[in-house]
Amino acid sequence: MPEIIRLAFKYKLWxxxxxxxxxxxxxxxxxxAHNxxxxxxxxxxxxxxxxxxSRLCWGEALRKDEAKALCVKPTLNQYTFN
Structure with a gap:
């Protein structure tokens, strides 16, 4: 297994x-923006x-496309801010 060498640099800003x-x-x-x-x-x-x-209380069944629409939610990621 090859040895991994990691380098790090520190910078101080003034x-x-x-x-x-x-x-x-x-x-x-x-x-x-994040908040x-x-x-x-x-x-x-x-x-x-x-x-x-509400759907469970009323005993309504979800169609497949309705369930997908409800379950798919956007998530925060690094591209959201662009």
């Missing part, structure tokens, strides 16, 4: 005040659970 503020703004925007998408996904999941519960 931004000035303007650059530091720009980095804080960028990370704040990323955090806001908004996460809240949307949680809301959609709750709607999904409510729909399933």
């Amino acid at each position: 931004p000035n005040r303007k650059q530091e503020q720009a980095m804080r703004n960028f990370s704040g925007c990323c955090r806001f 908004a998408l996460l809240a949307q996904e949680k809301e959609e999941y709750q709607e999904y659970l409510e729909e399933l519960e």
Whole structure:
């Protein structure tokens, strides 16, 4: 089995005040976008659970295409933010 060699580099940033503020703004925007998408996904999941519960309570059968539409939910991934 071949030996794996891993290299790592550490960098230290010394931004000035303007650059530091720009980095804080960028990370704040990323955090806001992530939290908004996460809240949307949680809301959609709750709607999904409510729909399933209501159908089970009323004894309604799901057609195959309805079940697929209910079960397929978008998930957060690295491409969502693009």
